[in-house]
Amino acid sequence: MPELPEVETVVRQLRPVVQQNKLVRLRLLDKKLRGVNPAELRHMRVYKVSRAGKQIIFHLRHARKEPERHLAIHLRMTGTLIWQRYAERSGGRKVVPDVSRRNYWRKAADILPQHVRAIFYFEDGCVLFCDPRRFGTFALKADAAGFRPAGLEPLSRAFTRKKLANLLRLSSQEIKPWLLRQDKLCGIGNIYAAEILFAARLHPRRRAGSLGASEVQRLHSATVRILRKAISFCGTTVSDFQDTTGSAGGFSRLLKVYDRENRRCRRCRGAILRIMQQGRSTYYCPVCQT
DNA sequence: ATTATATCCTGATCGC
DNA sequence: TGCGATCAGGATATAA
The missing domain is CATH 3.20.190.10 (MutM-like, N-terminal)
Structure with a gap:
């Protein structure tokens, strides 16, 4: 959850x-x-x-x-x-x-x-x-x-574009699994990794270290934007997340790719794909994300 | 040093 | 309706 x-x-x-x-x-x-x-x-x-x-x-x-x-x-x-x-x-x-x-x-x-x-x-x-x-x-x-987790809090002032660039530069890992690493950034999981990459228009198989300056910029702003927006909607419920009152999160209907395999991309109308990375599902749009 | 895999659990869902 | 296989928002220990 x-x-x-x-x-x-x-x-x-x-x-x-x-x-x-x-x-x-x-x-x-x-x-x-x-x-x-x-x-x-x-x-x-x-x-x-x-x-x-x-x-x-x-x-x-x-x-x-x-x-x-x-x-x-x-x-x-x-x-x-x-x-x-x-x-x-x-x-x-x-x-x-x-x-x-x-x-x-x-x-x-x-x-x-x-x-x-x-x-x-x-x-x-x-x-x-x-x-x-x-x-x-x-x-x-x-x-x-x-x-305190080893990773940077993505909503803290310490999370700057420059810091992100430095963290990414060292890794040859695919960007989607990289985003799940709590020792780099903390708090991102499988849903928001997919949503952030869609918002940043980055393919989940891109290597972390291969991103150019403008791509890092997009990833940085997408991370902050998506997390803040999700908080403002009280999170996401896919199957069983509940808040303290037992209600579902409101971000679910704003999901662009997560859990939307074979459905139409809201941006280009093409099909959303699902692939496995490190044993976990990744959803993305092959047209919008490069 | 990184990076895949198995593992911890239970429940829902899907294909047959 | 029942049954086995597969999958699920996370993280860690172990293997490669």
Whole structure:
């Protein structure tokens, strides 16, 4: 599911409900989830929610100047975070469930989506981590810098045309797989790699190092433009991406090539092709992209 | 040093 | 309707 725009969407939606909220308890329901000891985070306040590449970071502490913990959530292919406010009584008084009581879990089972792997219980609601394929991961660190991906953030000021040119110059790899490399640029995945290359009118099999100055320029501006636009549409849903409210992303209908094999190119009316690169599908228009 | 492949999982879809 | 093969938004360890 989640590439940079989807993760950014989740972070923005989580911020107003989770930031400054106290994490009463974290409950892991899948033994596969390691890398975090829930007891360590009990009753800590989430003072900030941020994004690092494709990871969502909860910054936690008990109080100002107390030691900090930083929890990185990586949704991988099918992870979602769903916010659920606790049910309210008719009088409007919030009912905070006693999470130690088994009966809450039994009741909750009917309202919970499938594949819940972890539950973050906050004071007025909980965040459900759902992940059918169970690829998602948690990691806990004392220092937030430990999560900073090696690759450049494509929406940061540091991502300049010149930097991109320098990164590309060294590689003989095909440009599409190159865009997926999180150690070069972080946050781009299979959907946006295809969409960015279409917008830049570059063939996915071009070698990274072979791009001329004007092509690098196109790739740079297409990367920024497509990612920003996707964020403004709350990401893309192909099959199962959901934001924190369970809604689908709005960028799907703006896709020009991804998942459009044999359909007409919106620009030249020719057929969109699908090829395999490193075991993954690449969609492109052979007329528009050279 | 790069660059392909197998692997971790479950579910949806397609051809027969 | 059922069944096996294939594919899926990611990333990493291992092999070439």
